[in-house]
Structure formats: structure tokens, C-alpha cells
Amino acid sequence: MQIKSASRLVGRALLLPTLALSFSSVAFAGPDENQLIIEGETISTDTKAAAGNPLPHLYSGWRFRSIETQALQADDFENPAFTAVDTGEELWNTVDGSAGKSCSSCHNDAAESMAGVRAKMPSWSDSLGKPHTMETQINACREEQMGAEKWKWEAQDMLAMTAYVGLQSRGMPVALDLEKGEMQDWHDKGEDLYNTRVGQLNLSCANCHGGNFGKMIRADHLSQGQTNGFPVYRLKWGGLGSIHRRFKGCMDNIRATPYKRGSDEFIALEVYTANRGQGLSVETPSVRN
Amino acid sequence: MAKIKPRVKVPKTASAGDVITIKTLIKHKMESGQRKDKEGKVIPRKIINHFKVDFAGKTVFEAQIQPGTSANPFLSFSVKVQESGEFHFTWTDDDGSVYEAKKSIAVS
Amino acid sequence: MSFNRRQFIVAGVSATAGATMGVLPSVAFAASDLSQEAISTFTGGVEPGEGKITLTAPEIAENGNTVPIEISVDSPMTDDDYVAEVMLLADGNPAPGLATLKFSPMSGSAQASTRIRLAKTQDVIAVAKMSDGSVFMTTKSVKVTIGGCGG
Numbered sequence: 308m309q310i311k312s313a314s315r316l317v318g319r320a321l322l323l324p325t326l327a328l329s330f331s332s333v334a335f336a337g338p339d340e341n342q343l344i345i346e347g348e349t350i351s352t353d354t355k356a357a358a359g360n361p362l363p364h365l366y367s368g369w370r371f372r373s374i375e376t377q378a379l380q381a382d383d384f385e386n387p388a389f390t391a392v393d394t395g396e397e398l399w400n401t402v403d404g405s406a407g408k409s410c411s412s413c414h415n416d417a418a419e420s421m422a423g424v425r426a427k428m429p430s431w432s433d434s435l436g437k438p439h440t441m442e443t444q445i446n447a448c449r450e451e452q453m454g455a456e457k458w459k460w461e462a463q464d465m466l467a468m469t470a471y472v473g474l475q476s477r478g479m480p481v482a483l484d485l486e487k488g489e490m491q492d493w494h495d496k497g498e499d500l501y502n503t504r505v506g507q508l509n510l511s512c513a514n515c516h517g518g519n520f521g522k523m524i525r526a527d528h529l530s531q532g533q534t535n536g537f538p539v540y541r542l543k544w545g546g547l548g549s550i551h552r553r554f555k556g557c558m559d560n561i562r563a564t565p566y567k568r569g570s571d572e573f574i575a576l577e578v579y580t581a582n583r584g585q586g587l588s589v590e591t592p593s594v595r596n
Numbered sequence: 597m598a599k600i601k602p603r604v605k606v607p608k609t610a611s612a613g614d615v616i617t618i619k620t621l622i623k624h625k626m627e628s629g630q631r632k633d634k635e636g637k638v639i640p641r642k643i644i645n646h647f648k649v650d651f652a653g654k655t656v657f658e659a660q661i662q663p664g665t666s667a668n669p670f671l672s673f674s675v676k677v678q679e680s681g682e683f684h685f686t687w688t689d690d691d692g693s694v695y696e697a698k699k700s701i702a703v704s
Numbered sequence: 705m706s707f708n709r710r711q712f713i714v715a716g717v718s719a720t721a722g723a724t725m726g727v728l729p730s731v732a733f734a735a736s737d738l739s740q741e742a743i744s745t746f747t748g749g750v751e752p753g754e755g756k757i758t759l760t761a762p763e764i765a766e767n768g769n770t771v772p773i774e775i776s777v778d779s780p781m782t783d784d785d786y787v788a789e790v791m792l793l794a795d796g797n798p799a800p801g802l803a804t805l806k807f808s809p810m811s812g813s814a815q816a817s818t819r820i821r822l823a824k825t826q827d828v829i830a831v832a833k834m835s836d837g838s839v840f841m842t843t844k845s846v847k848v849t850i851g852g853c854g855g
Contacts, residue, residue, distance in 0.1 A: 372766060373762060373764065373765075373766045374762075375762045375765075375766070375771075375772050376766050378772075379772070384603065384605045384619050384621070385619070385670070387621060387668040387670065387770075389603065389621075390601075390603060390621060390622070390623035390668060391623075393601055393603065394601070394623075397601075508853065524853070525849075525850065526764075526849030526850055527849070527850075541767075542766060542767035542769050542770035543767045543769055544769075545625070545626075545666060545667030545668065545769050545770065546667065546668070557853075560853030561853055596766035596767045615812035615813050616812075628799070628821070629799075630798055630799065651810070654808070654810065655806075655808065656808055656810040656811065657805070657806065657807065657808070657811060657816075658805075658806035659803050659804065659805050659806065660803060660804040660806075661803045662799070662801030662802055662803055662804075663799055663801065663821075664792075664793075664794050664797050664799065664800065664801055664802035664803070664820055664821050665802055665803050665818060665819070665820060665821070666769060666770045666771070666818075666819040666820055666821050667769070667770070669818070669819070670817070670818060670819050671816065671817070671818050672816060672817040672818075673805070673807075673811065673815065673816040673817075674811050674812050674813040674814075674815055674816075675810060675811060675812060676781070676809075676810055676811065676812025676813075
């Protein structure tokens with residue numbers, strides 16, 4: 308089934324190339340069939356899409372990467388994001404702010420209290436009147452509960468914390484609740500943004516990651532643009548980055564003026580893209596190219 | 597930012613004469629000295645330039661590291677163990693800072 | 705691999721020299737001036753031989769910023785016969801130096817993995833110096849790709 312859909316993609320991707328070219332392209336087309344096993348635990352990297360999803364079948368970005376990049380995520384020691392996870396764990400237990408509290412003062416053992424949290428994000432917040440992302444939720448805790456200063460969106464400490472908290476949900480299926488509050492509206496706003504062409508290259512997210520995933524855009528193997536592995540360690544960045552950093556990178560690449568990290572536009576886009584990956588396993592912290 | 601804490605993976609136990617694999621990873625930007633900032637000025641080099649592993653008073657592995665090594669330097673290598681003891685890992689930064697880690701192995 | 709005129713001449717000369725001296729042709733690999741200099745400093749002028757050393761690297765690196773590589777050298781790793789050092793170079797980087805790894809008989813096996821930066825498609829060079837002073841060299845070409853929109 309997967310193989311068949313992959314070869315259909317190949318057929319469409321190649322119009323009239325030479326035989327030699329088509330062979331080299333075949334090697335790169337579609338998601339591969341590799342299995343992600345981390346520390347003995349199999350993490351599913353594809354799943355049938357829920358009703359209403361524009362994608363027929365969901366694939367983790369891991370399935371579009373080279374075997375060398377895949378290997379970096381298949382071992383928690385080889386995965387360089389784990390230096391940040393270590394930092395995150397330390398921060399979890401470190402008192403900060405006027406209330407004299409650490410994360411663990413309220414939430415105890417993250418392995419229990421944070422299991423499943425990443426899978427539900429973004430999630431509606433009544434007090435905020437909009438969806439919380441991991442970043443805004445962590446800062447809300449810091450400011451309101453700990454009396455600590457908030458972290459910047461892309462600060463190393465923030466990334467360490469989102470990686471550490473996210474890891475506690477690894478292997479759990481992404482499951483957003485769009486029924487709560489105005490989540491559906493935010494989702495729909497995100498969907499609009501996703502499908503709107505912008506920038507000098509006049510591309511929408513959907514142009515690459517909707518109908519064309521699995522194909523090569525120059526030397527890059529297009530994924531579905533799933534967010535289930537964030538924060539992600541990108542080889543290009545040589546470090547971790549947030550979902551919004553990736554959005555910004557894509558917009559820069561297509562010569563569009565990017566929205567700001569933490570902007571309503573990016574939060575809406577995050578709600579939509581996360582929900583578009585409904586059912587995929589959380590892979591935080593993942594490794595990509 | 598929390599201080600630099602290296603990651604080291606050493607098997608807990610081994611039999612005498614075993615060749616074990618040790619893996620190490622340390623968080624570091626490894627600023628190559630080749631990059632320029634927004635004003636076009638060269639960002640000064642700041643890397644981990646040396647790595648050393650001692651066991652029972654002897655250096656068993658050493659690396660001179662140059663700017664072509666990636667950020668968050670990773671090194672894996674082998675050691676033949678004959679007796680129990682403690683590995684002592686040392687990373688040296690261009691600025692003179694030294695980062696250390698220790699890991700014991702029980703050899704039977 | 706593309707040659708500029710000077711590299712081509714160097715390759716031609718060393719290939720000829722190699723042929724007359726009975727050295728295997730792979731040694732005539734045309735390294736850049738910077739790499740040549742680093743190699744001769746490392747070897748002390750000893751002509752590198754072929755074989756013994758294996759360099760594993762991806763044929764195509766998804767991103768040049770982090771390219772996993774592995775080296776292993778065929779050696780008994782005894783007190784009398786072991787691999788002393790392996791120098792790794794990226795021939796096409798503005799500064800070719802990657803790392804120099806020092807082994808000992810206690811290594812048990814002369815192998816190591818690391819992750820390197822490659823500025824562009826190029827050859828990675830590994831040179832091993834044995835305890836008896838003999839030298840072996842190998843190279844591996846790695847293609848470095850650039851993202852879809854140049855990102």
C-alpha cells in the first residue's frame with residue numbers, strides 16, 4: 308500500500324527524464340520503509356490520516372531523511388539534542404523566581420506529570436483567550452507560578468525545556484482537542500495561511516508539503532512538513548529549534564516576509580499543522596537535515 | 597544558561613580483554629573563525645581544541661580537534677579493558693576552560 | 705571531482721612520480737596545497753601507502769554542517785605494532801583541518817567516529833601513521849547538497 312502510493316508519486320514526479328536520471332530519482336522518491344526504533348522501543352512513523360485530513364496517509368519527516376540522519380535519531384546518545392534534554396532536566400529541578408519554586412515543586416516527576424502534554428499542544432487556554440503552545444505554557448508557569456522572568460521563544464533554556472517536556476510524550480499519538488474554546492477558529496485561520504501563496508516565489512506551505520511531498524526540490528527531499536518531532540535538532544542549525552523557527556525559515560526561503568515567532572499567525576499555523584499530523588507519534592526531540 | 601555538561605557512554609561492566617566502545621558528546625558551538633557577523637566582521641574562533649581520555653594513569657585516547665569538527669562534537673572510539681577503573685575525560689576550550697567527566701567500569 | 709589547472713598539473717606530476725617510484729596510483733590524489741602541507745607535516749615526508757585504512761562517510765550528505773564519518777585501520781594494536789595517529793582533513797574546506805586522533809595499544813581497535821563540517825562537495829582525507837612510522841592514506845568523496853530553496 309505504502310509502496311504503491313510512493314511509486315505513484317514517482318510517476319508524477321518524473322515526466323520525461325533519461326533512464327539514468329529516473330533511477331537515481333527512484334532511490335529518493337517517497338517516504339522510505341525504514342523503521343524507527345529508539346532504545347528498543349518502536350516509534351510508529353506513519354499512520355492512516357483521520358477523516359477530513361487533506362493527506363491520505365501521514366508520514367513523519369524521519370521517513371524522508373537519509374539513513375545517516377535517521378541513525379542520529381535512533382539512539383538517544385547519538386542524538387545531539389540530548390545535551391539539551393539534560394539541561395532541561397536540570398532546569399526542571401532548579402528553583403527560579405520570587406516564589407522560590409522550580410517546575411518540580413508543582414509538577415514533581417516530569418516522566419509522569421508531563422506524559423502526553425506535548426501530544427496535545429497547542430491547547431486552548433481560557434485565561435489566555437487563545438491556544439497555548441509549549442513555549443507560552445512554560446512562560447505562563449514561570450511568570451504566574453514561579454515569579455520568574457519569561458524566556459525568549461528561541462532561548463536555549465526554552466528549547467531545553469520544550470525538548471525535555473516533549474520527550475515525556477515520545478511515542479504517544481498527536482491528539483489536539485479542537486472542540487475546546489475557539490480552537491477550531493484558530494485551526495481554520497491556520498489552514499488559510501497554509502494554503503495562501505506568499506513571497507517572491509509565490510508558494511504556499513501546501514504547494515510543497517501537500518501534494519508534492521516525497522519529491523525532490525533540487526537536492527532536498529520534501530516531507531509532509533509535520534511538527535511531531537519539535538523542537539528539532541537540525542544538522543543545518545547545529546542545534547535545536549522551535550516550530551516557529553522552522554516556519555520562519557521556510558518563509559525566508561520563499562522570499563516572503565516571515566511572521567514573528569509567537570505571533571498569532573504562527574500560533575494558528577502551528578494549530579493547523581499539528582492537527583494535520585493528528586495520530587503521528589511524538590518524536591521530540593527529532594533530528595532532521 | 598546551565599554550564600556545559602558533557603555526555604559520556606561507557607559500558608558499566610566488561611570482561612578482561614574486551615574491546616569496548618566509548619561515546620562522547622559535548623554541547624559546544626564550535627565557532628570556526630570562518631563565519632562573519634551581520635556587519636561583515638569575522639566572528640572569532642572559539643572551539644574545543646583538545647580531548648583526552650585517561651584510564652589508570654595512562655592516556656588511552658586523545659584528539660586534537662580543529663574547526664572542521666561539527667558543533668556539539670561527538671567522538672566514539674575503542675578501548676581494551678583489562679581491569680576495573682575510572683575513565684577520566686577532559687575537553688579543553690580555546691578560552692582555556694576545561695570540561696571534565698568521569699565514568700567507572702567494572703571489569704571481571 | 706573537478707580539477708583546476710594547477711591541481712591538474714600537480715596530479716599529473718605526482719602520478720608520474722608515483723609511477724616511476726613504484727608507488728600505487730591512488731597516492732597521486734591531487735590534494736589542495738593546504739592539505740598537502742598538512743599531510744607532509746604529519747607524515748614527516750614519508751610517502752603514504754595504500755590500504756589498511758577505511759574511511760566511511762555518506763555518499764551524499766544531507767547537510768554539510770554535520771556529516772558523520774568513521775575511520776578504522778587494520779592493525780593488531782599490540783605494544784609493538786599499533787596505529788599511533790590518524791589525521792582527518794576536508795580537502796575543500798577553507799581550513800582543511802578536521803581532527804587528529806591519537807590511539808594507543810590500549811585502544812584495542814583503531815576505530816573512531818566523529819561528525820564533520822564540509823563547506824561543499826569534496827574529498828575527505830584520512831592519513832594513518834603507524835607505530836613503525838609507516839603511513840597509509842585514503843580519500844572519500846562526499847557530495848554536499850543544498851536545500852530546496854537554497855536554505
